[in-house]
Amino acid sequence: MTDPRLESLRSVLPGLQLECGPAELEHFGRDWTRRWTPAPLAIAFPRQAQDVVGIVQWARREGVVLVPSGGRTGLSGGAVAANGELVVSLERMNRILGFDPVDRTLQVQAGAVLQVVQEAARSHGLAYPVDFGSRGSCTIGGNIATNAGGIRVLRHGNTREWIAGLTVVTGRGELLELNRGLVKNSSGYDLRHLLVGSEGTLGIVVEATLKLAPSPPPTNVMLLALPAFEAVMEVFSVFRERLQLEAFEFFTDVALRHVVGHGASDPFDQVHPYYVVVEFAVADEAGEAAAMAAFERAMEAGLVVDGVVSQSDAQAAQIWQLREGITESLAPRRPYKNDVSVRVGAMPAFLAEIQGLLGEGYPDFEVVWFGHIGDGNLHINVLRPEGMAEQAFIGRCEQVTRLLSDVLARHGGSISAEHGIGLVKKPYLQGTRSVAEIEVMRGIRRVLDPDGIMNRGKVFPD
Numbered sequence: 001m002t003d004p005r006l007e008s009l010r011s012v013l014p015g016l017q018l019e020c021g022p023a024e025l026e027h028f029g030r031d032w033t034r035r036w037t038p039a040p041l042a043i044a045f046p047r048q049a050q051d052v053v054g055i056v057q058w059a060r061r062e063g064v065v066l067v068p069s070g071g072r073t074g075l076s077g078g079a080v081a082a083n084g085e086l087v088v089s090l091e092r093m094n095r096i097l098g099f100d101p102v103d104r105t106l107q108v109q110a111g112a113v114l115q116v117v118q119e120a121a122r123s124h125g126l127a128y129p130v131d132f133g134s135r136g137s138c139t140i141g142g143n144i145a146t147n148a149g150g151i152r153v154l155r156h157g158n159t160r161e162w163i164a165g166l167t168v169v170t171g172r173g174e175l176l177e178l179n180r181g182l183v184k185n186s187s188g189y190d191l192r193h194l195l196v197g198s199e200g201t202l203g204i205v206v207e208a209t210l211k212l213a214p215s216p217p218p219t220n221v222m223l224l225a226l227p228a229f230e231a232v233m234e235v236f237s238v239f240r241e242r243l244q245l246e247a248f249e250f251f252t253d254v255a256l257r258h259v260v261g262h263g264a265s266d267p268f269d270q271v272h273p274y275y276v277v278v279e280f281a282v283a284d285e286a287g288e289a290a291a292m293a294a295f296e297r298a299m300e301a302g303l304v305v306d307g308v309v310s311q312s313d314a315q316a317a318q319i320w321q322l323r324e325g326i327t328e329s330l331a332p333r334r335p336y337k338n339d340v341s342v343r344v345g346a347m348p349a350f351l352a353e354i355q356g357l358l359g360e361g362y363p364d365f366e367v368v369w370f371g372h373i374g375d376g377n378l379h380i381n382v383l384r385p386e387g388m389a390e391q392a393f394i395g396r397c398e399q400v401t402r403l404l405s406d407v408l409a410r411h412g413g414s415i416s417a418e419h420g421i422g423l424v425k426k427p428y429l430q431g432t433r434s435v436a437e438i439e440v441m442r443g444i445r446r447v448l449d450p451d452g453i454m455n456r457g458k459v460f461p462d
């Protein structure tokens with residue numbers, strides 16, 4: 001380890017684990033986007049909040065940019081280190097620190113893996129209801145940094161709703177305890193919520209106090225086949241009126257074919273163009289009858305042409321696999337990803353408009369539509385046609401995203417619903433946030449990160 005900056009880090013934090021072997025640099029320098037070539041200076045593995053304080057103070061002195069790093073399952077390049085940054089991996093700060101049965105909160109270190117947190121909540125007869133397909137790898141710190149959403153937002157909201165307290169190290173190197181688990185706290189600016197969704201540009205989350213929910217009711221899962229895109233939001237209305245929905249997800253046959261190609265099984269004999277997954281609470285027989293009534297109503301109206309309902313947990317998991325397996329099944333193709341949102345009420349008009357736009361923009365590309373349609377959130381993955389150079393592909397996708405961003409602006413939507421802005425979406429931030437808003441964001445950043453060392457190059461347009 002010859003870099004003098006690393007020697008100076010070692011001298012201030014002698015016990016800190018630092019790695020700079022090529023395999024570690026490669027592994028920790030990238031996230032799931034796989035578009036940038038990893039090139040960090042080194043990886044630091046703090047074990048306690050004071051190590052993070054020491055790292056930030058050192059980085060300020062040395063002018064080294066820090067990239068906070070969790071499970072690196074992000075899809076916007078927020079955790080990429082491609083410019084000699086020090087990656088601060090929270091991997092060794094992954095403990096569940098405590099459970100408070102009166103407040104119904106769980107105190108965790110930022111590197112705790114989401115699934116471990118969910119299991120810890122379950123072991124106390126409660127639930128941490130935020131959930132995504134990447135639950136086995138993503139960490140709470142990363143979830144907080146992106147205000148991650150996922151498949152249960154419809155019922156439980158985004159990560160933000162579940163944060164009762166945060167301990168963070170700001171870009172100034174100060175350790176702040178924000179909100180300390182209080183339910184009510186009307187004492188000025190709620191800095192905790194500034195950190196949620198800040199994508200590592202203001203500081204590093206080191207600990208969180210998470211709210212827990214009562215155990216979920218028993219649920220059933222239905223997979224419905226739809227004849228037309230226009231039916232999706234209508235089916236949503238039919239089911240929402242009659243049932244307590246836990247999730248309402250959408251995907252196309254193109255998506256289904258990819259997941260089936262990866263080993264999942266298609267429960268239908270026939271091909272249908274569109275599908276939705278509906279998960280709903282079934283407390284009693286009345287709940288089951290309501291579900292049947294909703295299904296029959298949708299069939300009579302011609303909105304649904306076929307459907308299956310889970311009879312066991314294993315069947316529910318099989319249905320969910322068809323939706324949750326999409327990202328993994330597409331990953332080898334390294335798709336260009338869009339993660340957009342509009343108000344649920346604006347969805348039908350927005351969908352009608354972008355179908356034409358994407359059809360023209362990608363005449364001969366495979367475009368995979370899916371997402372959390374009940375939250376107004378759509379994932380549009382574009383696959384590179386064989387023989388097309390990567391640069392030309394990205395260039396085309398960026399042109400289309402600019403047009404998409406204009407349509408989103410007209411519909412009051414967002415260019416990033418739940419994946420963050422990172423590197424991928426920063427050119428389009430101005431379509432979603434006004435110039436004045438971005439200026440306020442920059443001002444806040446100057447206060448909390450005066451030297452611009454926190455995840456520099458992410459979120460803000462160049």
Ligand code: 2HG
Nearest residue numbers: 133324327337371379381
């Ligand atoms: C999902 O909803 C994730 O499955 C990933 O947010 C979306 O791969 C994507 O575009």
Ligand code: ZN
Nearest residue numbers: 150372379418
């Ligand atoms: Zn998603």
